[in-house]
Amino acid sequence: MVDIEHPKKKAAGVPAVLSSFKFGFREMGPTRTGKVFLKMNQDGGFDCPSCAWPDPDHKRKHAAEFCENGAKAVAWEATRKRVPRAFFAEHSIDQLNQISEYELGKLGRITEPMLLRAGATHYEPVGWEEAFQVVARHLKALVDPDDAVFYTSGRTSNEAAFLYQLFVRAYGTNNLPDCSNMCHESSGTALSRVIGSGKGAVTLEMLEEAELIVVVGQNPGTNAPRMLSHLEIAKKHGADIVSVNPLPEPGLMNFKNPQRPSGWVGKGTELADQHLQIRIGGDQALFLAVGHLLLQAEAAAPGTVLDKAFIDSHTSGYELYAKHNAELDWAAVELATGLRRAEIEEFTRRFIKSKATVICWAMGLTQHREAVATITEIVNVLLLQGNIGKPGAGPCPVRGHSNVQGDRSMGIWEKMPDAFLDRLDQEFAFTSPREHGVDAAATVQRLRDGAVRVFFAMGGNFAMATPDTEVVHQGLRECDLTVQVSTKLNRSHTVTGREALILPTLGRTDHDRTPNGPQSVTVEDSQGAVHLSTGNLTPPAPELKSEIGIVCGLAALVVPEVGQIPWADFADDYSLIRHRIGRVCDGYENFEERLRANEGGFLLAHAARDKREFKTSDAKAQFSANELSWLPTEPGRLLLQTMRSHDQFNTTIYGLQDRYRGVDGTRQVVFVNPDDLKALGLKDGQRVDIVSEFKGVERRAAGYRLVSFPTARGCVAAYYPETNVLMAADDVAKGSNTPVAKGLTVRLEPVS
Structure with missing residues (x-):
């Protein structure tokens, strides 16, 4: 039975706890569920096989250090079937x-x-x-x-x-x-070029210390739910949080932390101070505009906005970037982003106020044709204010898979x-x-x-x-x-x-037991921490x-x-493998010895984060001068982003419910702004084929139900992997060769 309701405005809380244990009991039974959940992400236990979000240190860990989707991933694997x-x-x-x-x-x-x-x-x-x-x-x-x-x-x-x-x-x-x-290659390509490492330069502690956190093209409520706990901590410390996404995601609206009493009976924590409902493909234009406004603000009040000492000592290419960005076509920016100039100016004022800024992103940025340029534009904005290599600041790509x-x-x-x-x-x-x-x-x-x-x-x-x-x-x-x-x-x-x-x-x-006895393996999380993982179930x-x-x-x-x-x-x-890894892999020197000396694992060195040293071609963090690129569409055409449902991790489908978006019983839906439905002469609930267009070749996903949804105008969304049929093998991001899954030009054809 298919049931479509209004999307939720809160995430986690009691429903997430009930969903976790319901799924666990169904797949593993009560005893096995308790045994498994209490060992997940714990010292001496096993690492969650779902997302790569890092674990807090042993002093700050909870007894239940897992999220709803992590619980589903573990139950899916540890099933008795x-x-x-x-x-x-x-x-x-x-x-x-x-x-x-x-x-x-x-x-x-x-x-x-x-x-x-x-x-x-x-x-x-x-x-x-x-x-x-x-x-x-x-x-x-x-x-x-x-x-x-x-x-x-x-x-x-x-x-x-x-x-x-x-x-x-x-x-x-x-x-x-x-x-x-297929996911974060664009991040690695961009960051390697401009800061000398393809890895993010932010730890959990740094995230919690930030004064401004910008979450771009990411839905942590579904894809990295434990991140919400750390955003809540930053919020309680006074941080501003801004969400940049074509879709309103409830995890960034209101978070009901199941680890706290307020998450059960209270009203929760409103996380995002501002939501920029950006048009698909408009992120590069947005950060180009922020950089332009920061330069203007510095010119109006020299020495108060930019970190010129950092720029002079640690960066190259600033003069070219500043000259390139001195003029801006605001009409093009507003068309590209779908935002009003006033919204972008408000966003920029948050940067000016902040002395420590973190910008997080995920596949909402990395799977675009101009993903590499967009990420370097984000780094430009961070470099202008010296927001790398200091507490509470830096670029933070949130990688999706446990040990990718x-x-x-x-x-x-x-x-x-x-x-x-x-x-x-x-x-x-x-x-x-x-x-x-x-x-x-x-x-x-x-x-x-x-x-x-x-x-x-x-x-x-x-x-x-x-x-x-x-x-x-x-x-x-x-x-x-x-x-x-x-x-x-x-x-x-x-x-x-x-x-x-x-x-x-x-x-x-x-x-895992071999003739030599019980064995453990290791993983590296999204922020460069390495730790042991030891399974505890009979195979x-x-x-x-x-x-x-x-x-x-x-x-x-x-x-x-x-x-x-x-x-x-x-x-x-x-x-023996770890001893050899320690002699071959950067950052893993004396691997086995360090691992045994630190029960909770250890943090890999990161020159840019730790010492403001940049292993680039000129040993400087590099500004980039990028031409504005965006995705205009013809009448009757829309921009599609593929995405996960809440009952999903990558291509693994745990169920047919997307609780936060109000969908139950089907995955064959396409989310469309109600004004676009009206303009196209379509109706909520109607069946359509989604037809993509790339270099004269059409691809078709048949029989999708229209869902009226408050996404950005001109933008639609549907679940992958089913809609991967709409993607072209030759349509890839410049520089990283990542397949383009965001910003596909499509039309909706009614099914007769």
Whole structure:
């Protein structure tokens, strides 16, 4: 049954607590739920497999250090349900492909390797030895290692990621696309260029000390709910908070903290002092305008607005930036942003008042064509007032997946710098390839061209996470072999190569014991803190292997003679992996020793944050002069952003409810401003096809229900991954090659 209500104006509180435990009880039962929830994000426990939001130190942790979506992610993984071999015997691959993404995820944990043989219609169980032999046979048969692609999900631990990239490079390729290519690659590209590090330069403590926090293109109430607790602390310390988003998100309107009595019976905390309902694609224009107004304010009252001492000592390019930004086309800015000049001037006055500003952002910024330019424009504004490398200030990209940042630190990147590869080669006595590999977008293009023979995925759901869904599916089906290392079924298991393998693995919640004893892994969160993660549940089956065990088992067959790599020793003792990581990966020096000396983990060094040192081309933080770019549309056309529902994490669907937006029982909805509905001659509840337009090619998502919603004029929103069919593989962000999921030009065609 489909039910559409008015959107909520408050987030969390009692409904979030009830939803967490309802989901937990349904999947795990009361006893298991309590055991799991009390260990999540705790010292000696396991790290939440959902978002990458950092944990507070042990002095400030709560007994329940988790959020609603984290609880759902853990319950989804720690479910008592299993997928028996009889299920695969009863369902052909065609029948599996008819099961919805949501229903596939509900089936339960996979407990043994499953093989779809060439020409077969059903998966069948096989032993680990045969499974590894199948992979080895295909990889050894390739004339060119670059005909294989090795994808990585952000849930992979540091240890598994390090060994995975080592295995892939020992095999002879840098084809290591990962989920970061599709989300925060634009952040890393921009920040690396202008401050010398692709990582954010803000800690939890710095966020709580800020006088102004700007949250741009992000919905923390759903995507990083624990962030709201720290925004509340900053608010109580006197911070101003501004939300910049085409959609009004209740988490930034009013937060009812379930850790406090006021979150149960009180009115909650109103977080945002100002909401700028920006038009999709207008963020660059907004921050260009803020920079212009700050320069004007400084000219009117010299020495009172800008931090000239910081600019003179630590930056380059200021004069060019100031000259470029001296004049501004306000008419273009208002068209681009959909905002009135008075709103932008009020926003700028908050910057002038603040002595310590943090700007946070997520995929609402990073998945645009001009994402890199937009993020450098944000950095320009921060640099003008010296808002980096001091308490309460800095750029804060909020990464979405648990260890996506750690994966990159471990070498999961198709173009790792030579310095990393040199250390890797010296440590393991082999020569790694130097030619850059393919990222996610380039992988889609190669699949389109039939140029991928083996596709191997360490987690994730590549078949649904990428653009041009039909193209990706056709390309995967033309592979000789597809391999998925997974805990549960998803679409990537039903869209297969001529042969296909499912290799089931331990989850973050599972106890991991090797012949050398109990093992722990590590993760790096969104703000650069590293800590141990130790599962405490009995695995779903005794035969399950960890990701580390799978990589080591494969490598021993595929590259046994390459270098001096003790694969068997690594599989038994994860501390040996950490010793090697400490000698190869930047910031992880003496890794194992530091980890054991600090029970709660440790914070990685960040030169810009810690010492105002910038590892850029000129050792300065660099201002950027960007031309104004925005997204005009023709009459009858709208701008689409894809987004998550509240019952979702990335491509994983926990339920069919988007509680805060008032939708229950369906995901086939498109949110449209009521004035746009009227102008287009459409009605709330009507069925339409969403048709995207890119370089003369149309793509269609059929049968969507219109929902009248207070989004920005000219802008619509719908859920991914279903609407990834509207994205084009060749439509990517300049500089980062991230697929464009925000700012798609679409029209709405009524269904007769």
